[in-house]
Structure formats: structure tokens, C-alpha cells
Amino acid sequence: MDIGNADSWGAAIYFWLIPMVLADAVFPLVPSEMVVITGGALSADGRANVFLVGLVAAFSSWIGDVVVFQLFKRRLSHVLDRWSWGRKLHQGMHHAIEKAGRSSTYGAIIGVRFIPGGRLATSAAAGIADVTTRSFYLCAGIGALLWAVWLVGLGYFTGTATGLPFWASSLIGVAVGLVIGAVVGMIATRRRGNRSPVEEPESDPSPS
Template structure:
């Protein structure tokens, strides 16, 4: 058996051992990634694309789980700040750390983002957290928020799962290795987007 075939076999065995929890776990981690950006949800999201490429999991369930998790996480973080419920976080030491982390990201993000940022900033490291919290603080109405968050989540899901699909097909590596390659490519793309946003912001300020 080739190395690629052995890797695919291990991937299949791992997912089968996890059972039907694979997609719900992915959705949960993606949702938690909104208030806690260090949560490694991208590993499972991009990995699900690599697994779908070899037929270990379904492509549509992978996209659906990622989209629903992303949209739910966006809405939860937005509501937390819109209705000033952050005091709930401050009741526990871990919640206080999460709250401080979100505030630091808000400070780095600069002025309150506009509607377009709800769509774009999710592709930048920490941008999703900052934009959703800022939207809640600014009191952006629910209807445009849900529309932009939902569409942005859908595009992000296709992008991230697609990274796994294409890196898995191109490299033939196990899903976790393909996910790491995809994460590296996604990080580079995020840096480019962050650079473009920074240049545009400086030009407006100038």
C-alpha cells in the first residue's frame, strides 16, 4: 500500500472511531472560535475538506456544519456585546481572560467597522472576533447583521473546506497534514487581506 493510501486509511479509521460526532464537533469548535480565536477549529474545517476529497466524509455535511457553526458563533458574540452580557463572562476567571482577549482585539481593530467588515474581516486573524463584538457594541440591527454574517459565513466555509479539498488532492497527505498546509495558505491570504485593509485605512486617514 502506498503512503497516500495508508494515510487515507488512517483518516477513515479516525473518523469512524469518532462516529457521527465529527460534524457536530466541527460546528461546535467553529462557533467557539468566535469568542476564543485560539480554538483550533480550522484544523477540523480544512481537514474535513481533505477527508471529503477522498470520500471519507460528505462534502455537503462538511460545508453545512462549518457554515452553521460560524453563523451561530457570530450571532452569539454579537448578542453578548449588543445586550451587554459580558458580565456573565466576568464571573469566572476563564471568562475574564476571554473578555480581555476580545477587548484587545477590538483595540487593535481600530474604529468601529462598517457593514462590509462583517463579511471581510473574518478572513483575517482575530478579525471575526473584533468585527462581531464591534457590531454588537455599535448596535447594528439584527436583520442586516444576520444577512451579512450568514453570507460571510457561507463564503468562509466554502473557502476553508475548499482549501482542504484542493490541498488534499494536490498533496495526497493525511487529512491533518493537508489541513496544516491549508492553514498555512489561509494564513498567508489573511496577511494579504490585512495588509490591503491597513493601506486603505491609512489612505483614508491621510
């Protein structure tokens, strides 16, 4: 595939979206935001369907969140600690959860996904905190839709406003998204607690 050819990307963007957005639910370093923004920029260039890009991104995001939620609802953290690689992954999740805070409220499930690592943090925390399945599915669906609309819209707007090639519009959109995400992250983490809900509470000594 010619990465500079808009026609090549337009044909392949739907297939890139699904694995990238799914993987981002577990590995926050996967640049799913860039792929979604690129889909929006390609839509502005007439190379992709903006509504289909948004729907694919939202559905993939929701599925990824549901998988993480169900795994932690079934106490995956205890299974991970059996292996050294699992403990490293567990520790990485600690850091992501600590960055986003420990709240598993419905507002957090919807909104914290806009912070880097927020999807993993809130989905894992909600599973551990035994948020009801129906409530999580609904909030994750709303959050996934808003997340997709925001990123696709960002790519579409930069592509329409700048008139630059799709890859340049994508880079501008990513830069704007990173700045806004960093600001939101600083505000959110200052207002939220730092204790990770993955940590098992220490048992209180029994009264003598």
C-alpha cells in the first residue's frame, strides 16, 4: 500500500480501524486516535464515508471496552500475577489507572476515555468495582460514540479547513487532539484520587 496515496488509504481505512481501536483498549500506546482522525481527513477528501468511519470506530471502541471490563470483572488481575510478563502488564495497568484516577462512576466511564490510557483505566476499574454489566455497556457505548464523533470530526474539520493532503490534515488533527487531551488530562487528574483500585485492600487486623 502506498502510504501517500489517498485512494489506497481510502480503501483500507475501515480494515485498519477495527484492529487498531480494539488493541488500544488494552495497549494505550497503539495510535488508534491517529487512524480515526485519518479516517475523518479521508472523508473530507471524499475518499471515505464519514458516517461509516464513525460507526466502525465507535463499535470497535465499545467492543474493546467490553472485553477489558469482562476480563477484570472475572478477576483477571489475579491470573496475570502468575507470570512475570503478566505482572509487568498488571503494573502498566496500575499506572494507567492511577493517571486516570480510581472513580468508576458512569461519568468517568464516558469521559475519561478522552485522556490517553483512560479507556483501559476506567474499563478495568469498573470491572473490579463490580459496576453492573448493563450500566457499563450503556455508558461505554455512549462514550465510544462521543469519542468517535470527536476524532472523526476533528479529522474532517482539519481536512476541510486546511485543504492540505489527507496525511498533513491528519497530523494537524492529531496535534490538536493531543493538546486538548493533555489539558483535559491535567484537569481530570488534579480533581481525582490517585489510589489504584486494582490494589487489593489490606486486611484489617482483627480486634483483640
